Amino acid sequence: MNPADFDFVTSELKRRSGIVIGKDKLYLLDSRLSPLARKEGLASIEELISVVRTRRDERLMAQIVDAMTTNETFFFRDKTPFDHLEKVVFPELSKARPGQRIRILCAACSTGQEPYSIAMMLDQNPKLVGGAQVEIVAADISDRVLEKAKAGLYSQFEVQRGLPIRYLMSYFTQQGDLWKLSDSIKSKVSFRKMNLLEPMNALGSFDVVLCRNVLIYFDLQTKRDILNRLSKQMNDKSYLLLGAAETVVGVCDAFAASKDNRGLYEKGGDGRRSGIRAA
Ligand SMILES: C[S@@+](CC[C@H](N)C(=O)[O-])C[C@H]1O[C@@H](n2cnc3c(N)ncnc32)[C@H](O)[C@@H]1O
Secondary structure (H helix, E strand, O other): EEEEHHHHHHHHHHHHOOOOOOHHHHHHHHHHHHHHHHHOOOOHHHHHHHHHHHHOHHHHHHHHHHHOOOOOOOOOOOOOHHHHHHHHHHHHHHHHHOOEEEEEEEEEEOEEEEEEEHHHHHOOOOOHOOOOOOEEEEEEOOOOHHHHHHHOEEEEHHOOOOOOOOHHHHHEEEEEEEEEHHHHHHHOOOEEEEEOOOOHHOOOOOEEEEEOOHHHHHHHHHHHHHHHHHHOEEEEEEEEEEEOOOOOOOOOOEEEOOOOOOEEEEOOHHHOOOOOOOO
Protein backbone atom coordinates (compact mmCIF):
# COMPACT_ATOMS: atom_id res chain seq x y z
CA MET A 1 0.00 0.00 0.00
CA ASN A 2 1.42 3.40 -0.90
CA PRO A 3 1.98 5.98 1.86
CA ALA A 4 -0.80 8.29 0.63
CA ASP A 5 -3.39 5.47 0.77
CA PHE A 6 -2.13 4.40 4.20
CA ASP A 7 -2.45 7.98 5.50
CA PHE A 8 -5.91 8.36 3.97
CA VAL A 9 -7.30 5.15 5.53
CA THR A 10 -5.70 5.60 8.95
CA SER A 11 -6.75 9.25 9.28
CA GLU A 12 -10.34 8.52 8.21
CA LEU A 13 -10.43 5.56 10.61
CA LYS A 14 -9.22 7.72 13.50
CA ARG A 15 -11.65 10.54 12.68
CA ARG A 16 -14.63 8.21 12.36
CA SER A 17 -13.98 5.63 15.12
CA GLY A 18 -11.03 6.82 17.24
CA ILE A 19 -9.04 3.70 16.27
CA VAL A 20 -5.34 4.44 15.81
CA ILE A 21 -3.31 2.24 13.46
CA GLY A 22 0.45 2.82 13.48
CA LYS A 23 2.79 2.16 10.55
CA ASP A 24 3.89 -1.08 12.24
CA LYS A 25 0.32 -2.41 11.72
CA LEU A 26 0.31 -2.06 7.95
CA TYR A 27 -0.29 -5.82 7.72
CA LEU A 28 -3.67 -5.29 9.46
CA LEU A 29 -4.87 -3.11 6.60
CA ASP A 30 -3.82 -5.75 4.10
CA SER A 31 -5.40 -8.67 5.91
CA ARG A 32 -8.68 -6.88 6.68
CA LEU A 33 -9.25 -4.85 3.54
CA SER A 34 -8.34 -7.51 0.95
CA PRO A 35 -11.50 -9.57 1.64
CA LEU A 36 -13.59 -6.39 1.41
CA ALA A 37 -12.02 -5.45 -1.94
CA ARG A 38 -12.75 -8.97 -3.23
CA LYS A 39 -16.34 -8.85 -1.95
CA GLU A 40 -16.85 -5.57 -3.81
CA GLY A 41 -15.46 -7.10 -7.02
CA LEU A 42 -12.39 -4.86 -6.96
CA ALA A 43 -8.95 -6.05 -8.00
CA SER A 44 -6.95 -4.72 -5.04
CA ILE A 45 -6.94 -2.60 -1.89
CA GLU A 46 -5.52 0.24 -4.02
CA GLU A 47 -8.61 0.07 -6.21
CA LEU A 48 -10.88 -0.06 -3.16
CA ILE A 49 -9.31 3.09 -1.76
CA SER A 50 -9.35 4.80 -5.12
CA VAL A 51 -13.11 4.13 -5.45
CA VAL A 52 -13.74 5.51 -1.97
CA ARG A 53 -11.64 8.61 -2.64
CA THR A 54 -12.84 9.47 -6.13
CA ARG A 55 -16.52 8.64 -5.63
CA ARG A 56 -16.62 9.77 -2.01
CA ASP A 57 -18.41 6.48 -1.39
CA GLU A 58 -19.71 6.73 2.19
CA ARG A 59 -21.19 3.21 2.19
CA LEU A 60 -17.81 1.73 1.27
CA MET A 61 -15.96 3.97 3.73
CA ALA A 62 -18.26 2.76 6.52
CA GLN A 63 -17.45 -0.82 5.52
CA ILE A 64 -13.73 -0.05 5.68
CA VAL A 65 -14.17 1.25 9.24
CA ASP A 66 -16.23 -1.81 10.16
CA ALA A 67 -13.62 -4.16 8.66
CA MET A 68 -10.85 -2.43 10.63
CA THR A 69 -12.48 -3.03 14.04
CA THR A 70 -11.04 -5.83 16.19
CA ASN A 71 -13.94 -7.91 17.49
CA GLU A 72 -12.18 -10.50 19.66
CA THR A 73 -14.46 -11.55 22.53
CA PHE A 74 -15.70 -14.63 24.35
CA PHE A 75 -18.14 -15.69 27.06
CA PHE A 76 -17.12 -14.67 30.61
CA ARG A 77 -13.92 -13.15 29.20
CA ASP A 78 -11.22 -12.78 31.85
CA LYS A 79 -13.60 -14.07 34.58
CA THR A 80 -12.49 -11.39 37.11
CA PRO A 81 -14.97 -8.69 35.94
CA PHE A 82 -17.81 -11.20 36.37
CA ASP A 83 -16.54 -11.96 39.88
CA HIS A 84 -16.58 -8.21 40.55
CA LEU A 85 -20.18 -8.02 39.36
CA GLU A 86 -21.20 -10.96 41.53
CA LYS A 87 -19.25 -10.13 44.68
CA VAL A 88 -19.09 -6.33 44.73
CA VAL A 89 -21.22 -4.48 42.21
CA PHE A 90 -24.59 -6.23 42.49
CA PRO A 91 -24.48 -6.58 46.30
CA GLU A 92 -23.48 -2.90 46.70
CA LEU A 93 -26.18 -1.68 44.32
CA SER A 94 -28.83 -3.87 45.96
CA LYS A 95 -27.84 -2.48 49.35
CA ALA A 96 -27.82 1.15 48.21
CA ARG A 97 -31.04 1.03 46.18
CA PRO A 98 -33.00 -2.07 47.24
CA GLY A 99 -35.46 -3.32 44.63
CA GLN A 100 -34.68 -0.52 42.17
CA ARG A 101 -34.11 -1.27 38.51
CA ILE A 102 -30.44 -1.72 37.56
CA ARG A 103 -29.34 -0.50 34.13
CA ILE A 104 -26.19 -2.00 32.59
CA LEU A 105 -24.37 -0.75 29.50
CA CYS A 106 -21.95 -2.96 27.58
CA ALA A 107 -20.23 -0.34 25.44
CA ALA A 108 -18.34 -2.01 22.55
CA CYS A 109 -20.10 -5.36 23.02
CA SER A 110 -18.85 -7.00 19.81
CA THR A 111 -20.76 -10.20 18.98
CA GLY A 112 -22.69 -10.25 22.26
CA GLN A 113 -20.86 -12.75 24.45
CA GLU A 114 -20.26 -10.11 27.18
CA PRO A 115 -23.88 -8.93 27.68
CA TYR A 116 -25.22 -12.48 27.26
CA SER A 117 -22.77 -13.72 29.93
CA ILE A 118 -24.28 -11.20 32.35
CA ALA A 119 -27.83 -12.14 31.36
CA MET A 120 -27.11 -15.86 31.94
CA MET A 121 -25.35 -15.15 35.24
CA LEU A 122 -28.37 -13.22 36.52
CA ASP A 123 -30.80 -15.84 35.25
CA GLN A 124 -28.88 -18.46 37.22
CA ASN A 125 -28.93 -16.35 40.34
CA PRO A 126 -31.62 -13.61 40.45
CA LYS A 127 -30.89 -13.13 44.18
CA LEU A 128 -27.67 -11.33 43.16
CA VAL A 129 -29.77 -8.24 42.48
CA GLY A 130 -32.33 -8.92 45.21
CA GLY A 131 -35.01 -9.61 42.59
CA ALA A 132 -34.63 -6.13 41.05
CA GLN A 133 -35.41 -5.68 37.37
CA VAL A 134 -32.27 -5.47 35.21
CA GLU A 135 -31.97 -3.83 31.82
CA ILE A 136 -28.92 -4.66 29.68
CA VAL A 137 -28.12 -2.34 26.78
CA ALA A 138 -25.30 -3.48 24.50
CA ALA A 139 -23.77 -1.26 21.84
CA ASP A 140 -21.10 -1.32 19.18
CA ILE A 141 -20.01 0.72 16.17
CA SER A 142 -20.01 -2.31 13.84
CA ASP A 143 -23.22 -3.36 12.06
CA ARG A 144 -21.59 -6.69 11.23
CA VAL A 145 -21.04 -7.72 14.87
CA LEU A 146 -24.42 -6.36 15.98
CA GLU A 147 -26.17 -8.56 13.41
CA LYS A 148 -24.38 -11.60 14.77
CA ALA A 149 -25.07 -10.60 18.37
CA LYS A 150 -28.79 -10.21 17.70
CA ALA A 151 -28.92 -13.60 15.94
CA GLY A 152 -27.42 -15.28 19.04
CA LEU A 153 -25.88 -18.05 16.92
CA TYR A 154 -22.41 -19.23 17.89
CA SER A 155 -19.97 -21.80 16.53
CA GLN A 156 -18.68 -24.80 18.45
CA PHE A 157 -15.38 -22.92 18.88
CA GLU A 158 -17.16 -19.87 20.33
CA VAL A 159 -19.21 -21.81 22.89
CA GLN A 160 -16.10 -23.68 23.96
CA ARG A 161 -14.37 -20.43 24.93
CA GLY A 162 -15.28 -19.51 28.49
CA LEU A 163 -18.84 -20.81 28.62
CA PRO A 164 -19.42 -23.29 31.47
CA ILE A 165 -20.91 -26.54 30.16
CA ARG A 166 -23.97 -26.20 32.40
CA TYR A 167 -24.73 -22.82 30.77
CA LEU A 168 -24.36 -24.39 27.31
CA MET A 169 -26.81 -27.14 28.29
CA SER A 170 -29.30 -24.73 29.91
CA TYR A 171 -29.36 -21.90 27.40
CA PHE A 172 -28.33 -23.20 23.96
CA THR A 173 -29.75 -25.65 21.46
CA GLN A 174 -27.83 -27.11 18.57
CA GLN A 175 -28.82 -25.88 15.12
CA GLY A 176 -26.76 -27.59 12.43
CA ASP A 177 -23.12 -26.71 13.12
CA LEU A 178 -24.11 -23.81 15.35
CA TRP A 179 -25.47 -23.27 18.85
CA LYS A 180 -28.55 -21.07 19.24
CA LEU A 181 -29.01 -19.02 22.40
CA SER A 182 -32.47 -19.26 23.99
CA ASP A 183 -34.99 -16.53 23.22
CA SER A 184 -35.45 -15.89 26.93
CA ILE A 185 -31.78 -14.87 27.36
CA LYS A 186 -31.74 -12.99 24.04
CA SER A 187 -34.77 -10.98 25.15
CA LYS A 188 -32.84 -9.68 28.19
CA VAL A 189 -30.36 -7.72 26.05
CA SER A 190 -31.18 -4.87 23.68
CA PHE A 191 -28.54 -4.11 21.04
CA ARG A 192 -27.98 -0.77 19.37
CA LYS A 193 -25.47 0.87 17.12
CA MET A 194 -23.36 3.42 18.96
CA ASN A 195 -20.11 5.20 18.17
CA LEU A 196 -18.27 6.01 21.40
CA LEU A 197 -17.05 9.24 19.77
CA GLU A 198 -20.61 10.52 19.46
CA PRO A 199 -23.09 11.86 22.06
CA MET A 200 -24.53 9.17 24.31
CA ASN A 201 -27.31 11.16 25.99
CA ALA A 202 -30.07 9.23 24.21
CA LEU A 203 -29.03 6.06 26.06
CA GLY A 204 -30.11 7.43 29.46
CA SER A 205 -28.18 6.77 32.65
CA PHE A 206 -26.61 3.57 33.94
CA ASP A 207 -25.62 1.91 37.21
CA VAL A 208 -22.98 -0.32 35.63
CA VAL A 209 -20.88 0.32 32.52
CA LEU A 210 -18.58 -2.24 30.97
CA CYS A 211 -16.20 -0.64 28.48
CA ARG A 212 -13.73 -3.45 28.02
CA ASN A 213 -10.96 -4.00 25.53
CA VAL A 214 -11.80 -1.05 23.32
CA LEU A 215 -9.99 1.93 24.92
CA ILE A 216 -6.69 0.19 24.05
CA TYR A 217 -7.27 1.15 20.41
CA PHE A 218 -7.56 4.90 21.12
CA ASP A 219 -5.08 7.68 21.90
CA LEU A 220 -4.98 9.33 25.33
CA GLN A 221 -7.19 12.30 24.43
CA THR A 222 -9.86 10.02 22.94
CA LYS A 223 -9.81 7.73 26.00
CA ARG A 224 -10.18 10.77 28.27
CA ASP A 225 -13.04 12.20 26.26
CA ILE A 226 -14.92 8.85 26.15
CA LEU A 227 -14.45 8.19 29.88
CA ASN A 228 -15.60 11.71 30.77
CA ARG A 229 -18.70 11.39 28.61
CA LEU A 230 -19.44 7.89 29.92
CA SER A 231 -19.23 9.21 33.48
CA LYS A 232 -21.99 11.71 32.63
CA GLN A 233 -24.24 8.78 31.64
CA MET A 234 -23.71 7.14 35.03
CA ASN A 235 -25.77 7.48 38.20
CA ASP A 236 -24.22 8.77 41.43
CA LYS A 237 -23.45 5.37 42.85
CA SER A 238 -22.35 3.39 39.83
CA TYR A 239 -19.53 1.22 38.61
CA LEU A 240 -17.24 1.05 35.60
CA LEU A 241 -15.43 -2.10 34.49
CA LEU A 242 -12.49 -1.86 32.09
CA GLY A 243 -10.37 -4.49 30.35
CA ALA A 244 -7.26 -5.99 31.92
CA ALA A 245 -4.94 -3.67 29.95
CA GLU A 246 -6.99 -0.51 30.58
CA THR A 247 -7.18 2.00 33.42
CA VAL A 248 -8.65 5.38 34.33
CA VAL A 249 -5.57 6.25 36.35
CA GLY A 250 -3.79 9.20 34.75
CA VAL A 251 -6.56 9.39 32.14
CA CYS A 252 -9.77 10.59 33.78
CA ASP A 253 -10.48 11.66 37.36
CA ALA A 254 -14.24 11.06 37.25
CA PHE A 255 -13.70 7.58 38.75
CA ALA A 256 -11.96 6.04 41.74
CA ALA A 257 -10.10 2.77 41.28
CA SER A 258 -11.13 0.01 43.66
CA LYS A 259 -8.32 -0.85 46.06
CA ASP A 260 -8.94 -4.59 46.06
CA ASN A 261 -10.64 -5.18 42.74
CA ARG A 262 -8.44 -4.59 39.72
CA GLY A 263 -10.34 -3.22 36.72
CA LEU A 264 -13.27 -2.00 38.82
CA TYR A 265 -13.95 1.73 39.27
CA GLU A 266 -16.57 3.68 41.16
CA LYS A 267 -17.95 6.93 39.84
CA GLY A 268 -16.73 9.95 41.82
CA GLY A 269 -13.84 10.11 44.21
CA ASP A 270 -11.61 12.47 42.15
CA GLY A 271 -9.54 9.55 40.90
CA ARG A 272 -8.51 8.54 44.45
CA ARG A 273 -8.46 4.86 45.26
CA SER A 274 -11.79 3.73 46.63
CA GLY A 275 -12.34 1.40 49.56
CA ILE A 276 -15.05 -0.67 47.83
CA ARG A 277 -14.67 -4.24 48.95
CA ALA A 278 -16.04 -7.63 48.07
CA ALA A 279 -19.17 -8.66 50.00
C1 LIG B 1 -12.10 -6.30 21.21
S1 LIG B 1 -13.82 -5.98 21.12
C2 LIG B 1 -14.27 -5.99 22.82
C3 LIG B 1 -15.54 -6.78 23.07
C4 LIG B 1 -15.92 -6.97 24.53
N1 LIG B 1 -16.12 -5.71 25.20
C5 LIG B 1 -14.88 -7.79 25.25
O1 LIG B 1 -14.11 -7.25 26.06
O2 LIG B 1 -14.81 -9.00 25.03
C6 LIG B 1 -13.81 -4.22 20.73
C7 LIG B 1 -15.11 -3.74 20.10
O3 LIG B 1 -15.08 -2.31 20.10
C8 LIG B 1 -15.81 -1.87 18.97
N2 LIG B 1 -15.46 -0.45 18.70
C9 LIG B 1 -14.30 0.04 18.18
N3 LIG B 1 -14.38 1.38 18.07
C10 LIG B 1 -15.59 1.74 18.54
C11 LIG B 1 -16.27 2.99 18.69
N4 LIG B 1 -15.70 4.15 18.32
N5 LIG B 1 -17.51 2.99 19.20
C12 LIG B 1 -18.11 1.82 19.59
N6 LIG B 1 -17.53 0.62 19.46
C13 LIG B 1 -16.28 0.58 18.95
C14 LIG B 1 -15.41 -2.84 17.88
O4 LIG B 1 -16.34 -2.87 16.83
C15 LIG B 1 -15.31 -4.16 18.65
O5 LIG B 1 -16.45 -4.95 18.50
